Amino acid sequence: MKAVVFESYGQPDVLKIKEIEKPAVSDDGVLVRVHASSINVAEWYGMTGLPIARILGGGLVKPKDMRLGADFAGVVESVGKDVRDFKRGDEVFGGRSGAYAEYVSVKNAIVLKPANVTMEEAASVPTAGITALQGLRDHGKIQPGQKVLINGASGGVGTFAIQIAKAFGADVTAVCSPKNVEHARRLGADHVIDYTKDDFTRNGQKYDLLFNVNGGRSWSEYKRALKPDATFVLVGGPKTRLIGPVSLLVKTRIAMLGASQKFVFFTAKFNRADMQVLKELIESGKVKPFVEKAYPMTRITDAMQHLGNGHAQGKIVVTMG
Numbered sequence: 001m002k003a004v005v006f007e008s009y010g011q012p013d014v015l016k017i018k019e020i021e022k023p024a025v026s027d028d029g030v031l032v033r034v035h036a037s038s039i040n041v042a043e044w045y046g047m048t049g050l051p052i053a054r055i056l057g058g059g060l061v062k063p064k065d066m067r068l069g070a071d072f073a074g075v076v077e078s079v080g081k082d083v084r085d086f087k088r089g090d091e092v093f094g095g096r097s098g099a100y101a102e103y104v105s106v107k108n109a110i111v112l113k114p115a116n117v118t119m120e121e122a123a124s125v126p127t128a129g130i131t132a133l134q135g136l137r138d139h140g141k142i143q144p145g146q147k148v149l150i151n152g153a154s155g156g157v158g159t160f161a162i163q164i165a166k167a168f169g170a171d172v173t174a175v176c177s178p179k180n181v182e183h184a185r186r187l188g189a190d191h192v193i194d195y196t197k198d199d200f201t202r203n204g205q206k207y208d209l210l211f212n213v214n215g216g217r218s219w220s221e222y223k224r225a226l227k228p229d230a231t232f233v234l235v236g237g238p239k240t241r242l243i244g245p246v247s248l249l250v251k252t253r254i255a256m257l258g259a260s261q262k263f264v265f266f267t268a269k270f271n272r273a274d275m276q277v278l279k280e281l282i283e284s285g286k287v288k289p290f291v292e293k294a295y296p297m298t299r300i301t302d303a304m305q306h307l308g309n310g311h312a313q314g315k316i317v318v319t320m321g
């Protein structure tokens with residue numbers, strides 16, 4: 001099968017399309033013909049060989065696993081003999097490493113695709129949607145009526161976070177650049193702050209939950225926007241060359257020692273139950289994926305560069321057809 005591979009770390013031109021072995025399907029697994037996948041910051045870090053990712057098992061000198069991608073939407077090609085939930089021909093979406101490929105073999109994080117979205121829209125959901133869901137619900141303990149601020153609200157994670165926070169009944173403030181202000185409103189944000197004109201840490205507002213997807217401010221600045229019993233969820237921050245968002249994590253963690261607010265950093269994890277929650281949110285119309293652009297697999301370098309520029313609106317998708 002054709003797949004996107006990278007044999008050395010670097011900028012998007014290290015990505016090549018090659019023939020690799022089609023994955024086998026286990027007795028309890030499902031083989032999916034991938035229609036579309038989407039790009040996430042994790043793939044950017046994997047491709048560029050962020051030093052901390054290399055140390056944590058990515059491969060010190062060259063990538064251990066030359067495949068990339070995590071999100072997929074496609075059609076079930078075959079199922080293992082023990083599988084009862086899926087059959088050949090089902091339209092599905094989910095998460096599995098190596099998803100920039102014509103096929104993935106999956107066991108856990110896979111559910112039926114909602115009928116009210118396209119394959120491209122479904123492929124945009126898994127990583128960003130799971131991150132927003134787990135970050136707000138499990139780590140932020142979001143409650144109806146809470147004042148929630150989403151910093152970095154217009155990219156992949158942020159556009160899902162606005163809609164999921166609204167689905168939980170929160171009063172949502174989105175922080176984004178001027179070109180995304182109207183978009184954030186259309187997604188349901190009650191208040192939108194253009195970060196080039198207004199500073200959410202200096203406008204006197206205080207929040208119950210600050211969901212930091214992007215933007216790296218100091219703890220003394222964040223603190224001004226937090227109620228004493230607030231929760232600060234660090235999802236991500238500006239890209240740095242050595243340790244990525246970990247620098248913001250370490251700085252904030254140290255600076256806030258002794259503070260009354262709760263601090264959480266987490267790594268989102270794929271699982272079928274949360275994919276099912278996202279499917280139901282989409283079917284109910286409470287969440288609508290937003291794809292800024294879909295590129296064919298042959299233009300994977302352009303797709304990756306688009307994400308790497310740091311100002312994607314919603315999600316960037318790659319189609320495998």
Ligand SMILES: NC(=O)c1ccc[n+]([C@@H]2O[C@H](COP(=O)([O-])OP(=O)(O)OC[C@H]3O[C@@H](n4cnc5c(N)ncnc54)[C@H](OP(=O)(O)O)[C@@H]3O)[C@@H](O)[C@H]2O)c1
Nearest residue numbers: 041131152154155156157176177214215236237267268311
């Ligand atoms: N913890 C986890 O498990 C997990 C999982 C997934 C992602 N992440 C992290 O989450 C972060 C965002 O991921 P993503 O997929 O949403 O990225 P993305 O699609 O590239 O979106 C990033 C967004 O950040 C906004 N932005 C840029 N500079 C900003 C600033 N100074 N203030 C506020 N917003 C700013 C941009 O919007 P404008 O154009 O409007 O500026 C852009 O739309 C990354 O750091 C990633 O590593 C963490």
